[in-house]
Structures are given as C-alpha cells and as structure tokens.
Amino acid sequence: MELKTVGIPRGMLYYRYETLWKTFFEKLGAEIRVSDSTTHRIAERGMSLTIDEACLSIKVYFGHVNELIGKCDYIFIPRICNFGRNRDMCPRFHAMYDVARNMFRNSGQKFLTCNIDVLGGEGELKAFLSLGQSLGCSVKSTLGAYKAAKKEEQRVWKKKVQKQKRLLEKDVLKILIAGHDYLIEDSFIGKPITDFLKKSGVLPISAGIVDRDTALKRSVDMSPTCKWQLNREIIGGIGMYKNKIDGIIFLSAFPCGPDAMVNELMLRRIDGLPMLNLILDGQNGTAGTETRLESFLDIIRFKRGLL
Amino acid sequence: MNELKKPKKKVAFPRYANYNAPIRYLLENGLGVRCILPPRLTHRTLEIGAKYSPDFVCTPFKILLGNMIEALEEGADTLVMVYGICKLGYYGELQEQILRDLGYDFDFVNLSEYDTGKVKDLFKATKYVNPQVKFRKVLKTLLEAVKMTDYIDEVTSEYYQNCGFETKKGAYKKAYQTFISNMYSANSKDEIERAYKKVRQAFSQIPISKPSQPLRVGVVGEFYTAMDQFSNFDVELKLAEMGVEIHRWMNVSNMFLHYPGEKNLNVRVKEFTTYQMGPTSTANIRSAKEYAERGFDGVIHVKSANCTPEIDVMPVLQNISADYKMPILYLTYDAQTSDVGLMTRLEAFYDMIYMRKKVVK
Numbered sequence: 001m002e003l004k005t006v007g008i009p010r011g012m013l014y015y016r017y018e019t020l021w022k023t024f025f026e027k028l029g030a031e032i033r034v035s036d037s038t039t040h041r042i043a044e045r046g047m048s049l050t051i052d053e054a055c056l057s058i059k060v061y062f063g064h065v066n067e068l069i070g071k072c073d074y075i076f077i078p079r080i081c082n083f084g085r086n087r088d089m090c091p092r093f094h095a096m097y098d099v100a101r102n103m104f105r106n107s108g109q110k111f112l113t114c115n116i117d118v119l120g121g122e123g124e125l126k127a128f129l130s131l132g133q134s135l136g137c138s139v140k141s142t143l144g145a146y147k148a149a150k151k152e153e154q155r156v157w158k159k160k161v162q163k164q165k166r167l168l169e170k171d172v173l174k175i176l177i178a179g180h181d182y183l184i185e186d187s188f189i190g191k192p193i194t195d196f197l198k199k200s201g202v203l204p205i206s207a208g209i210v211d212r213d214t215a216l217k218r219s220v221d222m223s224p225t226c227k228w229q230l231n232r233e234i235i236g237g238i239g240m241y242k243n244k245i246d247g248i249i250f251l252s253a254f255p256c257g258p259d260a261m262v263n264e265l266m267l268r269r270i271d272g273l274p275m276l277n278l279i280l281d282g283q284n285g286t287a288g289t290e291t292r293l294e295s296f297l298d299i300i301r302f303k304r305g306l307l
Numbered sequence: 308m309n310e311l312k313k314p315k316k317k318v319a320f321p322r323y324a325n326y327n328a329p330i331r332y333l334l335e336n337g338l339g340v341r342c343i344l345p346p347r348l349t350h351r352t353l354e355i356g357a358k359y360s361p362d363f364v365c366t367p368f369k370i371l372l373g374n375m376i377e378a379l380e381e382g383a384d385t386l387v388m389v390y391g392i393c394k395l396g397y398y399g400e401l402q403e404q405i406l407r408d409l410g411y412d413f414d415f416v417n418l419s420e421y422d423t424g425k426v427k428d429l430f431k432a433t434k435y436v437n438p439q440v441k442f443r444k445v446l447k448t449l450l451e452a453v454k455m456t457d458y459i460d461e462v463t464s465e466y467y468q469n470c471g472f473e474t475k476k477g478a479y480k481k482a483y484q485t486f487i488s489n490m491y492s493a494n495s496k497d498e499i500e501r502a503y504k505k506v507r508q509a510f511s512q513i514p515i516s517k518p519s520q521p522l523r524v525g526v527v528g529e530f531y532t533a534m535d536q537f538s539n540f541d542v543e544l545k546l547a548e549m550g551v552e553i554h555r556w557m558n559v560s561n562m563f564l565h566y567p568g569e570k571n572l573n574v575r576v577k578e579f580t581t582y583q584m585g586p587t588s589t590a591n592i593r594s595a596k597e598y599a600e601r602g603f604d605g606v607i608h609v610k611s612a613n614c615t616p617e618i619d620v621m622p623v624l625q626n627i628s629a630d631y632k633m634p635i636l637y638l639t640y641d642a643q644t645s646d647v648g649l650m651t652r653l654e655a656f657y658d659m660i661y662m663r664k665k666v667v668k
C-alpha cells in the first residue's frame with residue numbers, strides 16, 4: 001500500500017479524539033499531519049473564510065482546514081450526528097464535512113470522512129471500518145488498528161481523569177471551567193484564560209474531564225431534556241465536581257446556541273457558587289476578559305475570607 | 308372532588324404561522340380541552356420574549372416565549388410546547404424555567420419529556436391534559452387536523468403564487484384570510500371541507516393578468532421563520548406584490564406528510580451534500596437546486612439569527628447560485644430587523660432579477 005498523508009485540523013473534535021485518530025491512522029501506516037496550534041493568523045483566516053454568523057469554534061476550525069489544503073492527500077473531517085438516543089451532536093458536526101467540501105471545492109483537495117449516526121445504525125466501529133476501506137486497507141488490519149487505538153484512547157483518557165481528580169484534592173482556589181474542550185484547550189481561545197487563572201494562583205478544572213458515563217447519568221438531574229452529548233458531559237461534570245470547587249466559569253464561543261441555552265439554565269439553577277458567563281468572540285483582545293476575570297476572582301477570594 | 312366537575316383546562320400553544328388552527332381543532336375537538344388562542348404575534352411579543360431570553364438563542368425561541376407570556380396574560384393555565392430535532396427539543400425546558408423564575412403559575416406540557424421514540428408515550432401527554440381522553444377520538448380528530456394542515460399549505464401556496472397578479476387589488480388576500488379564519492373556527496370535518504371548497508372557488512374567480520413568463524422566486528429556509536408571516540414580515544407577500552410568482556416547498560405537510568425521505572431527497576443533491584447537514588438542510592438544498600433547474604429568477608433564503616443548521620447550508624447555496632447563475636438573497640431575522648430595511652433589500656433584489664430577465668430575453 002502506498003503511504004498516504006492524512007491531515008487533521010487542530011480544532012473541534014481533535015481535542016476529544018486526538019489519541020484515537022492518531023493511533024488509528026499511524027497503525028494503518030498513514031503519515032499524519034496536524035495543523036499547528038491556533039495563532040492569531042489562523043483564526044483570522046478562518047474568520048474571513050467562514051460565513052459571518054457561524055460560531056467562533058467553527059471559524060477557527062476552518063482556519064485549520066485551510067492550513068492543510070494542498071499539503072496532504074486527505075484532510076480528515078468526520079461527520080458525527082449522534083451516539084444514540086438523547087445523545088446528539090450540535091448540528092454543526094452533522095454538517096462540517098459537507099460545509100468544508102463546499103467551501104474548498106475549487107482547491108482540488110480530497111477529504112476523508114466517516115459517519116457516526118448510532119440511531120441510524122452507523123456506530124463507531126462501522127465508521128472506522130469504512131475509513132480503512134477508503135484508505136485501501138484490509139478489514140483485518142483496520143480492525144486491528146481500531147482496537148489498538150481504542151485501547152490507547154481509554155488509557156490516556158483514564159489518566160487524564162485521574163490527574164484531574166488529584167488536582168481537585170489540592171487545597172488551593174479551584175475554578176471549574178464549563179465549556180467545550182475545543183475552546184478551553186485551544187491556544188488562541190481558551191488557553192489565555194486558563195493561563196491567566198494559573199498566574200493568579202487559581203487552579204482551573206475542566207468540567208468535561210470526567211468519567212463520561214457517570215456524567216451522562218448525572219446530567220439528567222441537572223437538565224432532564226438536554227440532548228447534546230457534549231453539553232451533557234459538561235453539566236454532568238458540574239454536578240459531580242460542584243462541591244469541590246470555588247466557582248464556575250461558563251466558557252462559550254460567540255454565538256453558540258446550544259451553550260447559550262444550557263448555560264442559561266445552569267445559571268438559573270445552580271445556587272451558592274459564584275459564576276461567570278464568558279462568551280468569546282476572538283476579536284477584542286484579552287484585556288476586557290482579564291478585567292472581568294480579576295473581579296470574579298476577587299468575589300471568590302472575598303467569599304473564602306481571603307481578601 | 309369528582310373528576311368530571313373539574314373545570315376544563317385552558318390550554319395554549321404559542322403561535323406558529325397558521326398552524327394554530329389545526330392545533331386548536333385537535334385540542335378542542337379531540338382532547339376536549341378549552342384552547343386559548345394566544346394573541347397574534349406583534350413586535351411586543353418579540354420584545355418581551357427577547358428581554359427574558361439568552362441573547363444567542365435562535366429567534367423563534369424568543370417569539371414563542373413572548374407569546375407564552377401573552378397567553379398566560381390572556382388566562383391560559385396550561386402551556387403546551389412541542390419538541391423536535393435541533394434546539395427546538397430544548398426550547399421547552401428553558402422556557403418553563405424562565406417563566407417560573409418570572410413567577411408565573413401554570414401547568415406545562417413539554418412534549419420533549421415524553422419523547423421516547425414511542426407514540427404510546429406521547430399519548431400519555433394527552434392523558435395528562437385530559438384524563439378522560441379517548442385514544443380513538445384523538446386519532447380521528449388528529450387525522451382531520453392533518454387534512455386541515457394539508458389544505459392550509461395548499462391554499463397558502465396558491466395564494467403566494469398568484470396574488471401578485473390580481474387585477475383587483477386585495478382580492479386574493481381577502482379570500483385567503485376568510486379561509487384561514489374559517490379554519491380557526493371549524494369544528495367538524497364538514498366545515499373544513501366546505502371552507503376549502505369555498506376558497507378554491509373564490510380563487511378561481513379572481514381575475515389575474517400574468518405574463519407568460521413571470522418573474523419567479525423560490526423561498527427556502529428555516530422551519531419557523533420561513534413560514535411564519537409575522538416572523539418574516541410576510542416577505543412573500545411583499546415580493547409577490549411587486550409582481551413575482553412565489554414558490555415555497557417548505558411547509559409542515561411537505562416536510563411531514565409528503566416527504567420523500569432523507570435518502571431519496573439526498574440522491575438529487577449528491578454533488579453538493581453527502582449527508583443530512585441539519586433538520587431542513589437537504590430539503591432546502593434540493594428545493595434551491597430544483598428552482599435553479601427550472602430557471603427561476605432567484606431564491607430567497609429565510610432564517611432566524613443564530614440558526615446553526617441554516618447558517619451551515621449557506622456555503623452550499625452559494626455554490627448552487629454560482630453553478631446555475633441564479634441570485635440568492637440571504638435574509639436573517641432578529642429583534643432588530645426592521646420593515647424598512649427589509650423593504651430596501653427586497654426592492655434591490657427585485658430590480659436586479661428584473662434587469663437580468665430583460666437582458667437575458
């Protein structure tokens with residue numbers, strides 16, 4: 001088999017599936033090319049390419065897709081619809097692959113995709129088998145690669161959850177960040193915020209880094225009819241962590257509909273914890289945000305008798 | 308207390324295009340409850356709705372919330388909210404929370420809570436509204452309400468195709484409005500049929516003068532805003548009155564009764580989309596492509612602000628527009644949209660398609 005280069009944009013579900021995807025493609029013998037961490041330039045490019053009204057996350061993502069155009073045989077963009085009943089993805093993930101195809105159709109770039117729609121009978125295994133097929137690999141080697149990747153994914157994830165558990169036991173100020181990993185961990189969007197917190201002596205904790213099955217169950221107490229998988233993990237995480245933290249920052253991308261609704265409900269339902277609703281548009285620099293963070297930290301310190 | 312003596316619940320369902328007529332029909336004649344028709348949507352509806360909603364939720368949420376408040380002010384004691392894919396499935400829970408926090412006292416039937424994938428469980432919701440309800444009766448009335456919906460969509464479609472060409476101004480609108488108000492007051496299958504026949508006859512007698520090749524514009528877009536005349540400022544009528552034939556495939560009966568199925572729609576737009584991109588995406592892409600193939604002079608894409616799936620359809624529509632050289636006007640509605648601003652854009656669009664047609668001819 002001829003060695004193929006698969007490009008993976010560093011955005012959106014990359015943060016969730018980094019290990020799974022990388023291990024899988026590597027095991028199949030493909031060369032992987034991940035776009036660099038988000039810079040101002042990448043973000044700007046994405047913003048100018050994407051429909052103005054779309055959310056910041058997808059704009060940044062298309063900035064990354066653009067980085068990879070012409071530099072690899074395929075750019076990998078999965079289509080993910082749902083993981084089962086009441087486990088939907090935001091419609092953006094249903095559309096992402098086709099949007100990219102339409103946006104970049106004159107570039108000659110090939111895209112690689114797979115479809116996860118559990119309610120429609122297309123699970124993860126089936127999706128990965130189809131990926132192997134698209135790359136011209138045998139069923140046997142694809143299956144082997146998928147199993148190995150899955151194992152590695154679980155190992156890495158467990159470690160990440162364990163690490164966060166240890167952080168939660170630390171006797172310092174801890175702030176729970178309720179937001180998508182693709183925002184929190186992005187070097188241009190969320191990183192400046194977690195960096196700022198750390199610099200101020202506060203430990204940022206991610207609500208979504210949590211045992212996902214438990215979080216899904218827990219989310220039903222927080223909001224019974226919420227059907228978005230990613231949001232359910234996050235609010236379930238809030239439920240599980242809320243007694244161990246000093247405050248919550250809701251972090252969302254401008255103008256994200258699902259987060260706007262879920263966060264509004266949480267702000268109305270959670271009692272007794274200082275909360276801050278931060279909506280980032282990636283445009284106005286960090287000065288304003290830092291001022292808001294500072295006064296939020298003051299409130300928390302005041303409550304804890306540290307001021 | 309005897310169940311029978313309990314006063315009937317006063318149930319309200321927020322306004323949605325003309326579909327409150329079949330909803331009222333079902334509630335009153337099938338479920339045996341009193342239906343409170345919320346006030347017509349006005350700017351106030353959107354204003355109060357927007358005031359209490361999170362900023363970035365899609366506009367229909369705000370309008371429905373505003374209208375729920377108005378319904379409670381009119382004396383409703385029970386609110387019904389539907390569910391659906393996309394954010395719609397989550398509307399109810401947040402709206403209820405907001406209303407409770409405001410201090411309103413009411414029963415809330417959130418069909419999203421009954422959504423298990425089984426019809427049986429949805430029937431439980433009707434039991435909740437009226438414990439005496441008979442399944443048979445509900446089913447029969449439901450079928451009649453569905454028929455009514457079908458008629459409304461058919462008549463609405465004809466109305467917008469022709470009203471721009473009537474020689475006696477206002478004739479179409481008058482017949483149409485009589486029909487709609489008949490649908491709101493109908494209490495039997497007979498009344499529905501009679502009113503339908505009447506409007507068909509009335510329409511057929513209105514003299515029109517239409518050129519052999521009139522300007523034709525197709526309307527596509529998001530499920531609430533594209534159909535709700537208040538929400539879209541009756542964009543179809545505005546454009547029709549400039550002398551344009553308006554076509555819109557998207558309506559409740561086409562999406563639910565006559566839908567060819569996602570797969571079968573998708574084959575016709577394979578070059579543009581592999582997957583279903585959102586709840587109404589394939590239908591809209593298919594419609595836009597079909598309008599282009601039929602040589603329409605333009606398409607209007609109507610959506611509310613922050614409508615995720617319809618934003619994602621736009622790059623596809625742009626490609627259809629480029630491939631078929633057919634102009635598309637993109638309209639986004641939010642609480643700031645003004646009649647004047649909309650009119651200006653429509654006039655410019657009209658001038659453009661009018662000039663193009665002249666040049667092409």
Ligand code: SF4
Nearest residue numbers: 055057090092253256
């Ligand atoms: S959940 Fe929000 S941020 Fe994420 S893709 Fe959807 S709209 Fe964008």
Ligand code: SF4
Nearest residue numbers: 365393394395614615
């Ligand atoms: S389709 Fe658009 S308007 Fe309807 S619920 Fe989804 S985002 Fe909102």
